[in-house]
Amino acid sequence: MKTIVFTPIGSLISNDKDKADLPRQPIFSNSKAVIRLNKGCNFEEGLKDLEGFERLWVIFHFDKNSSWKPLVDPPINCDGKKKGVFSTRSPYRPNGIGISVVNILKIDGLDIHIEKSDMIDGTPILDIKPYIPRSDSFPQSRFGWVESAESNKFTIKFTGDVESKIAFLEKRGIFLKNRIFTQLEYDPFNSKKKRVERSGSQYILKIGTWRVCFGNIEKEIFISDIGSGYTKSEICDDSDKYGDKDIHKDFLDSFLISN
Amino acid sequence: MKTIVFTPIGSLISNDKDKADLPRQPIFSNSKAVIRLNKGCNFEEGLKDLEGFERLWVIFHFDKNSSWKPLVDPPINCDGKKKGVFSTRSPYRPNGIGISVVNILKIDGLDIHIEKSDMIDGTPILDIKPYIPRSDSFPQSRFGWVESAESNKFTIKFTGDVESKIAFLEKRGIFLKNRIFTQLEYDPFNSKKKRVERSGSQYILKIGTWRVCFGNIEKEIFISDIGSGYTKSEICDDSDKYGDKDIHKDFLDSFLISN
Missing domain, CATH: 3.30.2310.20 (RelE-like)
Incomplete structure (x- = not known):
């Protein structure tokens, strides 16, 4: 199949230097970070009107991972049975693409200051999109094995x-x-x-x-x-x-x- | 900046052959489609446990578009002022990556039957992830200029x-x-x-x-x-x-x- 080549639009600056520093549940994340977009691409104009949104989708590359396996044992998994990688948000995937919702704090030139980051320092950013509840929010959705795993939460x-x-x-x-x-x-x-x-x-x-x-x-x-x-x-x-x-x-x- | 190369994990099969066939609002979409994953990659195992989820994130390539502009005039825009591309979900982006939530109907081997598709036939699929309300659903989020544009809805x-x-x-x-x-x-x-x-x-x-x-x-x-x-x-x-x-x-x- 034809390959697709992307050039990151910027990268993340964060105090979280190590994967183990990251929160599992963004709700506990107090991590602030900065998405710094590349200079010389007219991205300043592209950021216009973004500040009116509360949340942002960040689409990024899991650049520290290159391997993947079809079955994984996620950290919240409690039944000992491995899950299909596509039924998980595991960072080890055939294409290492992550999506995270973060809060927009402020925008300063090419810097987007964010909160509730769950990405590590240096993460290549591929795209950013405004969070729009109508298209993104489905609070009542069933969520499979994660639902039963969460009942085993301490x-x-x-x-x-x-x-x-x-x-x-x-x-x-x-x-x-x-x-x-x-x-x-x-x-x-x-x-x-x-x-x-x-x-x-x-x-x-x-x-x-x-x-x-x-x-x-x-x-x-x-x-x-x-x-x-x-x-x-x-x-x-x-x-x-x-x-x-x-x-x-x-x-x-x-x-x-x-x- | 270093480029990143992805190989699609599959592609979409749909009756929607033309961009103009697509719904703007997925809520009006009655489009059913099939995400057909590639053979010979062990993706069958990777799909294990996915069927228990109601919704799926599809991360795909806007392969029909290659250009982008920093300011765009989205279809729902009513005030005549162009918006920054990163404050829109325009398919014309620096990296042409789309994210859509679809409903999972059933999974049959390497075929994921979906509903509420807003992608066109042949779209290259980069990744799929389960929709997990805890991390994805924020119904009360402010949504900037889209909020006022929607008040101009007919x-x-x-x-x-x-x-x-x-x-x-x-x-x-x-x-x-x-x-x-x-x-x-x-x-x-x-x-x-x-x-x-x-x-x-x-x-x-x-x-x-x-x-x-x-x-x-x-x-x-x-x-x-x-x-x-x-x-x-x-x-x-x-x-x-x-x-x-x-x-x-x-x-x-x-x-x-x-x-």
Whole structure:
């Protein structure tokens, strides 16, 4: 079949540098980002009248992925049976095209400032279109296997001083909240899909060099603590592979954890 | 900027052969079509679990268009001021990518039978994704200039025996209804945008070799008659450039129009 060649109209600028930084559910995304369109193409004029719209479709290229498989095991999948790739929004697809609805904050020249982004920094943008409820919004649509998977969703609750620990780290550029939701809302104890392990009556989820301690009562997940993944001796030695030991030391000093 | 090459995963099979056959508003589309995926790619497995979804995003290539302009005058535009292309769903775009929501009727091997199609026959399909209300449906979104344009919408009403004339022609493969809506719901008297002309106190809209007679009271359009565009002498001569004179003769015989 004939191939089709597109040239990106611009790219995304975002603090989300890694796929794991992205929210699964855009509703929890507080990510702001900028779609920067290319210069010299008259795109300034093309953006006229867009600011009156609340939401924008962004059509982009999953440029970090090149392979795909006909059957996939999506993160929210809980029944252990793989799903056909076309029945999922998996980023690994025959043609790696993503579509996301984002909120328009403001437009400044060739920069579209957006909120609720679920794309990573550097993503090539192929097209943008206004969100028009009449043609795009069908709130009552049946949504197949996702509907039953969502009934297996866990509610996440933060206990003790966890929220202040998260806030402490956010100020230092470490964003754990999205990842906690992403990892634990569905299938939270599945050690094949995520870095989770049992520890007594609790569980530990590893996020980079950080450790999230949680337990559950039925469909509620209680995040009981955030800790450092470094041991006492590791934290003091001279190596610093992930360049984050200073933050860990600050954190441990501030929260007096005997780790 | 680096180009991106896609190979279509399949193409559309439809009775809508011409852009003018397409509905502007999918809500009036009764068009059924088939998305036929390519053989030999394991797409059969990729379609697993899709049938449980009510609606499907189809991401396709506007392969009949190659040019674009930064400012466009969309059909529903009524204020005479051109709009930025990115604030429209115009098919003439820097990257000719379309997104449409269609209804899934059934899946049969590599064929996805759909309804509410607004694509033409042969359209290359780039990707398909399930419609998931949580991520796709925002019924309350503001929609900029389209919102005010829609307040200038005309209501179309059929009077006399117009509906039976339309039905007569539909049985013979002539579909006027979508085109009447497309042409007359917005800016119906604009002869620069459409083949419309005044005729006494009425107006005539030309659709191929057919003539639609209409008038209006405020924001209501009354379709008062459907007629043949051939004169009496034309209908009888031997030429038949559009291959439709037999249908016109049948029509004239059936409805006893002295044209």
